[in-house]
Amino acid sequence: MGELSQQIEQSVAAANHPTRQIPPLEKWQPKLSGTMDVVVKANGEWWHEGSQITRPLLIDLFAKVLWSEVDDNHHVQYFLKTPVEKWQIQVEDAPLLVNQVDVITKQFGDTSKPVLQFTTTQGDVVIADEQHPIRLGLPFTNATSDELLKQKQASQPYLLVRQNGDSALYGLIHRNVFYHLIKLGELVEGEEGTSLILHSGDSTFTLTMTA
Incomplete structure (x- = not known):
């Protein structure tokens, strides 16, 4: 989680936006890195390995690199995406x-x-x-x-x-x-x-x- 946080922070900073902006996720094409034990609850809370994430800056950082993909059966999956990694996470309702x-x-x-x-x-x-x-x-x-x-x-x-x-x-x-x-x-x-x-x-x- 710590290494991923640093990588996301570097990727967001590299976008060089003066205000809060979402990085160009559509331009990043990393392969799937695996599944991460991160859950976005239906009430908007973020949890990692059974513990609630309480740092607003960390949640904001992860929220900036949220990515969704929909398959042919109209099932959606969610990921945290950087230029070199893509981790699948669980979203109970909307992200x-x-x-x-x-x-x-x-x-x-x-x-x-x-x-x-x-x-x-x-x-x-x-x-x-x-x-x-x-x-x-x-x-x-x-x-x-x-x-x-x-x-x-x-x-x-x-x-x-x-x-x-x-x-x-x-x-x-x-x-x-x-x-x-x-x-x-x-x-x-x-x-x-x-x-x-x-x-x-x-x-x-x-x-x-x-x-």
């Missing part, structure tokens, strides 16, 4: 957790519009738009999750936080954040169930919650 939403104003041409800005516990700041959609359920399943969790995931709200090449990393929207979104959005009753309609700039998202 990121959205714990804050703010309504801010953004300029669109000659007009300004309110947008939904989300923040993850790992420090990602993302505005919901066509490249970062809000949705119910994930477009793939985690082969290591049990059936109960998979059923729960289907009705939970997620935000696409990062897209690096073919790697898509979603953030689970925390329950308190979702309650706030309900206040910000519009609830509409339809034949399929109750839909929450959210507007963010020029983008509109419809989340239909079936009975």
